[in-house]
Amino acid sequence: MADPPTRPQIGADEWVARSAERSAAGRARTWAEQTPAPIRYGALAVVVTLIALVPVMTSDEYILRVGVVSLIYALLALGLNVSVGLAGLLDLGYVAFYGFGAYGYALLSSSKFGVHWSLWETLPLVLGTSILVGFLLALPSRRLVGDYLAIVTLFFGQIFYTIAVQGYRVPLITFHGTHDITGGPNGIADVDDFRVFGHHLTTNRAYFWFSLIAVVVVFTAIHFLNESRTGRAWRAHRDDPLATELMGMPINWLKLLAIAVGASVGALAGTINAASLHGAFPDDYSTPVLITIYAMVILGGAGSLLGVVLGALTVNILLEVLRTPDHARWILYIAIVVALLAKVRPWRKLAAVLAGTLAFGIAVHAIVAAAWPRGVHGLVSISGTDFSNGGWFGWALRHWLVLPAHTYEEGQYTWFNVALVALIGLVLVLTMVRGWVRWALLVPTLWLAALVWETRLVEEGTGPTRFLLLGAILVVLMAARPQGFLGTHRVEIV
Amino acid sequence: MAPLLELEGVSKAFGGLRVIDNLDLTVGEKEIVSLIGPNGAGKTTVFNLITGVYRVDKGEITLGGDNLVGLSPHRITRRGVARTFQTLRLFLNMSVKENVMAAAYGHTRAGVVRSILRTPGQRREEREIERLAQERLAFFGERLMGYRWNQPAYSLSYANRRRLEIARATATSPRILLLDEPAAGMNPAETAEITQLIAKLRGDGDYAILVIEHDMHVVEGISDRVVALDHGVKIAEGSFDEVATNPRVLEAYLGLRAKEST
Numbered sequence: 081m082a083d084p085p086t087r088p089q090i091g092a093d094e095w096v097a098r099s100a101e102r103s104a105a106g107r108a109r110t111w112a113e114q115t116p117a118p119i120r121y122g123a124l125a126v127v128v129t130l131i132a133l134v135p136v137m138t139s140d141e142y143i144l145r146v147g148v149v150s151l152i153y154a155l156l157a158l159g160l161n162v163s164v165g166l167a168g169l170l171d172l173g174y175v176a177f178y179g180f181g182a183y184g185y186a187l188l189s190s191s192k193f194g195v196h197w198s199l200w201e202t203l204p205l206v207l208g209t210s211i212l213v214g215f216l217l218a219l220p221s222r223r224l225v226g227d228y229l230a231i232v233t234l235f236f237g238q239i240f241y242t243i244a245v246q247g248y249r250v251p252l253i254t255f256h257g258t259h260d261i262t263g264g265p266n267g268i269a270d271v272d273d274f275r276v277f278g279h280h281l282t283t284n285r286a287y288f289w290f291s292l293i294a295v296v297v298v299f300t301a302i303h304f305l306n307e308s309r310t311g312r313a314w315r316a317h318r319d320d321p322l323a324t325e326l327m328g329m330p331i332n333w334l335k336l337l338a339i340a341v342g343a344s345v346g347a348l349a350g351t352i353n354a355a356s357l358h359g360a361f362p363d364d365y366s367t368p369v370l371i372t373i374y375a376m377v378i379l380g381g382a383g384s385l386l387g388v389v390l391g392a393l394t395v396n397i398l399l400e401v402l403r404t405p406d407h408a409r410w411i412l413y414i415a416i417v418v419a420l421l422a423k424v425r426p427w428r429k430l431a432a433v434l435a436g437t438l439a440f441g442i443a444v445h446a447i448v449a450a451a452w453p454r455g456v457h458g459l460v461s462i463s464g465t466d467f468s469n470g471g472w473f474g475w476a477l478r479h480w481l482v483l484p485a486h487t488y489e490e491g492q493y494t495w496f497n498v499a500l501v502a503l504i505g506l507v508l509v510l511t512m513v514r515g516w517v518r519w520a521l522l523v524p525t526l527w528l529a530a531l532v533w534e535t536r537l538v539e540e541g542t543g544p545t546r547f548l549l550l551g552a553i554l555v556v557l558m559a560a561r562p563q564g565f566l567g568t569h570r571v572e573i574v
Numbered sequence: 575m576a577p578l579l580e581l582e583g584v585s586k587a588f589g590g591l592r593v594i595d596n597l598d599l600t601v602g603e604k605e606i607v608s609l610i611g612p613n614g615a616g617k618t619t620v621f622n623l624i625t626g627v628y629r630v631d632k633g634e635i636t637l638g639g640d641n642l643v644g645l646s647p648h649r650i651t652r653r654g655v656a657r658t659f660q661t662l663r664l665f666l667n668m669s670v671k672e673n674v675m676a677a678a679y680g681h682t683r684a685g686v687v688r689s690i691l692r693t694p695g696q697r698r699e700e701r702e703i704e705r706l707a708q709e710r711l712a713f714f715g716e717r718l719m720g721y722r723w724n725q726p727a728y729s730l731s732y733a734n735r736r737r738l739e740i741a742r743a744t745a746t747s748p749r750i751l752l753l754d755e756p757a758a759g760m761n762p763a764e765t766a767e768i769t770q771l772i773a774k775l776r777g778d779g780d781y782a783i784l785v786i787e788h789d790m791h792v793v794e795g796i797s798d799r800v801v802a803l804d805h806g807v808k809i810a811e812g813s814f815d816e817v818a819t820n821p822r823v824l825e826a827y828l829g830l831r832a833k834e835s836t
Contacts, residue, residue: 113724301690308689308696309703312676316665323663326625328651328680328746337686571666571728 132292135285144284148356150396151291152349157376157392158298158385159345164374165382166306167338168318170226172370173217173233176240177343179365180210181350183244186268186360187261198275199351206351207344214343218336225321237370244362267361274355287356294352295389298345303385305341314338315383375554381567390565395550402546412533412549416526419556429519436523441480444527448482455485481531496535503528576639577602578782579624579655579750584633586623586806593619594806596633601750604776606783608793610817611803612826617786618660620803621752624784625657626650638749652680654749658739658756660786666728670718673727673738674707677745703745710741713778714771733764740771744779751775753785757792769795790818802826 112120135144156178163171184206188197221232247262262268274281274290281287305311313334316324325331354360372395380391402408424430449456457478484495506525510518537545563569577600586594593616601607609617622628624635626647635642642650656677665673682703684696711718714737722730730738736756743751756772757765769792776783787793793800793814800817802810804826810817817823 304690304692305686308700309676309679309682309684310686310689312668312672313679315668315672316676319665319667320663322627323659323665324676325647326627326651326657327677327742328648329676330646330648341686568667568726571726 128292128296132289135288139285141284144288146397146400148284148287148291148352150393151288151295152353152356153373153376153392153396154295154389155291155298155349155352156346156373157380157388158295158302159342159349160373160377161382161385161388162302162314162342162345163338164377165384165388166311166318167314167335169335169338170230171233171339171342172230173236173240174342174346174373175365175367175370176237177210177214177346178350178353178369179240179244179360179362180213180343181206181347182354182360182365183262183268183350184209184347185351185354186271189272189355190268191270192263192268196272199355200276203348203351206347210343210347211340214340215336217343218339222332222335234367237367241362241366244365262362263360265362267359268354269359271354271358271360273358274352281355284356287352291352291356294348298348299385299389302341302345306385310334310337318383375550379554379557379564381564383568383570384564384566387564387566394565398550398553399546402549408545408549409533411553413530415553415556416529422560433519433522433526436520437526438480440523441527441530445480445482452484456482457485477530477534481527481534483531483535496532499528500532500536503532578605578638579784580634580636581620581624582634582636584620584623584635585631586619586628587631592806594623597803597806597808599801599808601782601784604780604782605798606772606776606785606796608797608800608814609784609786609803610788610790610793610800610823611809614805615803615826616806617803618754619806621657621754621784621786624650624752625655648680651746651748654747655752656743656746656748656750657752658736658743658754660754660758662732662735662739664727664735664738664742667726669724670711670727670730670738671704671707671723673742674710674745675703677742678703678706678747680746706745710745711738713741713744713775733760736760736768740775744775744781748781750782750784751779753783753787755786755788757787757789765789765792768792772796794818 134147138144156174159177160171160174163169163174185202187193188195188202188205189199190196217233217236221229224232244262244267245265248260248264248266249258250261251258274287276290279286281290306314313324313329316327316329317331317334321331324334350365353364357364373392376391376395377388378391379395380389381387398411402411420430420433424433445456503525506521506528510521510525513521537548558564579599579601581597581599584594584597584599585592597620599607599609599620609620611617619628623630624642626642626645626649630643633643637650637653637655640653642653642655645653665676668676682699684693684699688696708723711723717734717737718730718741722734727735727738736759740751740753740756743753753772757768760768772783772785772792773796775781783796785796797814800810800812800814801808802817802820802823804822809822809826810820812820
């Protein structure tokens with residue numbers, strides 16, 4: 081990008097300090113910072129109120145359930161953000177605390193052992209124990225940094241998962257035989273609802289509000305903590321551990337504290353999850369969930385509280401929307417067009433790529449239609465919705481792509497697998513070439529991507545495609561904004 | 575008068591390499607001592623030994639009579655030793671003010687629960703260290719004032735980063751300041767300014783100062799006493815003029831003349 085020629089004193093102290101004024105994002109940030117605190121908090125309160133009104137406006141159980149899960153993920157992201165975003169500790173054992181909370185609540189409030197404690201008895205015990213376990217985990221790893229800490233904590237997470245899965249045949253020395261503690265792979269069912277002030281929380285609506293309150297309370301607590309001496313010390317540790325210690329801050333204690341505070345938030349999310357699901361199942365607390373939480377924190381911007389909540393809501397809602405093939409289809413095409421709009425400059429090049437892609441598809445379609453007697457107007461999808469067969473978009477797709485007739489009836493998927501492999505190869509080549517070759521190659525790549533999407537991926541919407549597409553969206557978003565939605569661009573060495 | 579900081583027979587070896595050998599060093603109350611020597615003489619190692627980054631092999635280090643050997647670095651800082659770094663180590667992604675406030679950790683008390691609840695005591699403490707930070711930054715005049723307070727530290731120029739490091743070190747309420755090449759990378763005008771500031775630091779804060787410096791104009795301008803190191807051994811000590819004319823110091827810096835070495 082060309083700099084305006086009149087910019088004075090490039091590189092001077094003040095020029096660097098006022099860099100925010102020169103970008104739209106920076107101006108927005110400055111504006112947000114200069115808005116008086118009451119207005120900012122007021123705006124936040126309005127947003128929270130609007131979210132709180134969702135259960136009033138809809139009684140759709142599916143939407144409410146997605147809402148509950150999103151809010152639980154928001155809690156999880158807030159907790160992980162303490163160790164990862166604030167203190168800069170790569171804690172990969174975090175999901176174990178989530179599971180610890182769920183199993184702790186399930187064991188103390190279910191018919192598994194006939195123990196039915198109320199929330200106010202279980203919660204302090206579960207949170208207290210999880211803080212203790214957090215300390216115990218952090219104690220041997222307090223001298224570890226970076227990758228080494230990650231390995232040890234990942235190990236801890238796996239131990240928890242193994243115990244949960246294998247815990248249905250625990251040999252206790254004092255008794256004969258083995259005992260079922262965790263229910264093994266089947267987990268613990270029949271977990272009690274929360275009982276709060278004499279009320280039974282039985283509906284998704286009630287859990288929605290409970291989770292929302294939990295998010296607000298935890299958000300406020302961590303915000304205050306972040307603004308205190310402890311939070312400053314955490315952020316100092318993230319930037320430079322040695323200097324932190326030499327400025328009088330006890331880094332070992334601060335690390336223990338960060339992991340323990342995160343652990344308690346994770347455990348709180350776990351209890352809500354167990355109660356709202358009426359069960360605790362080991363696969364809800366395994367490494368894929370951890371990766372999802374990390375994706376939320378990184379996408380939202382590690383270190384920014386509002387950012388990670390936004391990241392959690394975005395990722396979880398996106399994953400839900402992608403479950404429906406038609407929604408997923410729209411998201412794919414819109415995402416491609418938006419990415420092209422954002423990345424391809426000038427507009428003449430953009431127009432050329434778009435027109436080229438259209439023309440390429442129509443040409444290939446015409447050639448194949450003339451040469452192949454089988455017919456190339458196959459169904460876009462077998463999902464059976466009107467969208468696939470009719471509609472202008474479905475019609476356009478059928479006349480643009482090459483979709484052999486009767487494919488699904490005859491089950492011939494080989495061509496589509498070849499197309500998928502070819503697409504992957506094309507994308508790889510695309511990353512290696514430069515200049516006009518790249519723009520020329522982009523045309524068949526886009527067309528092939530649409531073909532593979534319509535023939536293969538859209539059919540697996542509830543399975544791998546969801547995560548594939550989410551991964552692609554995350555890659556694109558992170559390439560455009562490496563610091564995440566609301567994260568601050570961090571400087572490591574200058 | 576008993577010295578404030580005292581090193582007695584301090585030795586340190588990395589494997590077979592003796593980096594510091596039987597070093598005696600004292601810094602009195604409000605005294606400014608310069609540590610000079612060619613590259614690799616062990617000057618920064620002395621700082622690392624005093625602040626507890628490295629463990630002393632042999633010998634004693636005391637501050638005001640209290641033993642410092644074996645304490646962890648943050649405890650040593652709380653006893654009253656603060657330092658700056660030759661290779662600047664600011665908390666780059668925190669604001670200028672927060673850099674200084676973070677260093678006040680040692681003399682604040684509020685724990686996690688009190689911080690979450692924002693008790694009156696915690697808020698009073700926050701106000702106090704904020705005032706402390708402003709005061710420490712004001713020491714450098716207009717350089718670190720105003721709009722810069724809320725700027726991230728990475729947006730500062732090199733010279734301002736050096737100043738911020740000194741401000742941050744003083745926020746730990748030290749009795750002795752260890753400055754590692756405070757004038758490195760500064761232009762002549764800034765070097766002259768930092769020379770005056772170091773003298774003013776002693777006057778305002780009642781600190782003793784141990785400073786590593788290569789710029790001999792700075793050393794001459796500020797030092798009460800100069801100690802010269804070479805290969806981990808103290809080769810000279812005394813006033814600037816005494817050390818500067820000492821033949822062993824000249825030899826360490828410039829090497830022997832061919833005629834004399836034969």
